[in-house]
Structures are given as C-alpha cells and as structure tokens.
Amino acid sequence: MFERVVSNLGRLIGTIPALYRRPKDDTKYNPQIDGLRCLAVASVLLWHGGLRMVRHGDWIDPTGRNTGSLYRFLPHGEIGVVLFFMIxxxxxxxxxxxxxxxxxxxxKFYYRRIHRIYPPYIIALVLFSIPVFLDFVHANHAWVISPTESFLASLFYVHGIVWNASSMFIPPLWSLEVEVQFYLLFPLMMWIYRAMGPSRIAATMAAMVLYVAALGYVHSVFPFDGRFRYGVLAHLPYFVMGIVVADLVQTYGHAMRTSPRRFDLVFAVGIVLFLLVGLAFTRVNAEARQAVPYSGLEAAAIVACALVMLGAMYGGRCRRIFANSWICLTGTMCYSIYLVHVPLMEAIERLVLRHLPLASVVPWWAVDAMILFPSVWVAGLAYYILVERPFMNRETRPAPVVPAGGAPVEGAPALRVSGPTA
Structure with missing residues (x-):
C-alpha cells in the first residue's frame, strides 16, 4: 500500500513540468532560453541564500571566523542579473x-510588456508590504524614508532613481526597474541598430568597448550613486550584447548548429568564466572603485554570459541539459521566484531557522540549504501557478503584418524595424 502511494505520488509530481510549462504564444519556443533563465535565477538564489546562511552563522559564531570563509566562495548574484539582462x-x-x-x-508592444510583468509585480509588492505597514516587520533603522514613500516609488519603478536605494519591501526589485527602463528605450535602440546596416555587429561591439571604458571612468571619478547603480545606463551594455547575440543567432545560427562539440567547449569556458567573475564581484561587492577593474569586470561578465548563452543554445550536450523539463520549468517560473525569494528567505530565517537547537555553524549551513532553497522553489511554483501564469501570453493568432510603406494598424505610432509586430 505504501509503495503504491509513493509510486502514485511520484507519477503525479512527474507531471508538473508538462502541466505548467510555458504557455504558447505567437513566437517559437526555445527551451534552452528557459534553461538559461534557470541558471540566472539559481545564481541569484545561491547568493541571497548564502548571505542569509552567513548571517545565520554569525548568530552562533559572532567572531565570523567560519561564516567569513563561506562568504568568499559565494559567486555574487550580480552575475546572474547580468545574464538576465542579456537574455x-x-x-x-x-x-x-x-x-x-x-x-x-x-x-501593442508596451501593452504586452505591462500585461506580462506588472500584475505579478504589484501583487507581490502589496503582499510583502503588508507586514511592514502593520509593524510586524520593522523597517531597517538606516532608512531615511517612510514605508509609504518606498511603496509609492516601487509602485512606479522609480525607487532607485528617486531614493538612491533599492525597495524596502523586495530589494531585488531594482533590477526590474532597470528592465522597465530598457523597455522604454528598446524601440529607439532597435531603430538605431537596424539603421547601422550590414556592419552593425562589428560597429556595436566597438561602441560597447568605448561605452564600458567610459562607465569605468565615471564610476571611478564620481562617488557611488544609486541613481546610477539602479539605472539602465550602468547596465545598458548587457542589454545591447543580448541584441547582438540575437543577431548572431539569426545570421549564423545555421552554421553554428553544425558544431555541437565546439559549442559544448564554448559553454565550458563560459561557465568557468561566469563563476570566476561572480567570485570577483563578491570581492569588490560588484562595484570596483578603480576604472580599469570596473570596466574589466563588466567586459568579462559580458563575455562570460555570451559564451554561456551560445553554448547552451548550440552545444550538443548543453542543449539536452538546458532543455530538461524541470530545468525549463524553473526557468519559466523564474520571475515568480525572483519576486518572492528574499522576503520568504528572511521570514524563514527569523521565524524558524534562528530558533532551531543547533550550536555549530556547519550544521546550520546544511539545515539552511535544505530548508531555504526547496521552500523558495515551492513558493515560486505556487506564485507562478496562481498569479503569474494567468498573465503570461497565451496562444494567439499571428500578429498582422504591416507591409513596407504601409500605415500602422490600430492607429498606433510605429517604428520600422525587423521582426513581426509585437
């Protein structure tokens, strides 16, 4: 009887990836992209979970001798954010x-972006602001603004720009603000990119080298300012490199498919560089003060993520790994995981893990890992099913084609670019 129950439960769990895979829309689905999203969100989870494990260990060992050794081996979550931006x-x-x-x-372009990301965002923001407003969770004493001011700024994606800090309720929301700023710039960026003609890949790469060097100079000369740190200008090269990778896929994709072993090697080199850059970000807290180290790390992060992306899409073994149904499901629901993981980790640490009768740091780390990461994954799945998935683009009819020189449909302004209407 017990074996039958276990067997039935196993079969039920095994159906989850098929039941809740990414809903179809009018674009071709590439499972490796969701696999890359899984890698990105796993990097962020490892970082944020590891930070809480370090702090948890400090409660046991105030000297920090043991927890400090763990911290040095945590790749900074910034490298996962870089990958997200490039994707x-x-x-x-x-x-x-x-x-x-x-x-x-x-x-239509902006409606689809808003419909896709804003409802899950605002619901998470409201849910996790309630404990602060009810004073169940006290705001950090270092804050110089009120919860209401933080909430309103977060509501309109301007918290970093207005208050020079991340959101009081869900700190990782700063990256979503950067993402929204990119959406605002994208039509103009696409128009400029298309206007550059056949040499656009080489010209864009050259411009990016100069831009990254300029970022390093600005960062070294002027004091750190969150309005720069939490704005799109500091992260623009990542999005631009994502566009370049898309162009490489479109232009040379057929040729790259003929060398799967070579691209497995490309991925191996990329993932090693990915981890090394993450560790380097940890050492400088993702903000090297001097111009050359800053620009060097920015460039290395771009190269690492580009290699990882190309290897995952065109490597033989990598394609199979990144197309795994559970990996793809995790990538599909990465937005939900991203929204809920920090408040949930904080709650589990303070309400549960801190009170467990363990007196040694190493068992704390083990218990933290076994409780934090599965809990976040399950909560992310629940939020994805109940909140995010209903707002994802469902299967639709192909978007109408606007012929060259024709008037845009629905009376909306349009920009001439390459690709279907969106």
Missing amino acids: SGLIIAKPFLSQPDRRIILG
Missing part, C-alpha cells in the same frame, strides 16, 4: 531581427 535583450530583439520590413506597433 532580455536577446528575447525581445530576436523576433524583430528575423523578418525585415516590419514594424513595432508601440501601443
């Missing part, structure tokens, strides 16, 4: 590079 550039640009002489319908 965004790739995904949004790819349809508009696949077919020439079509237009972005601005109203």
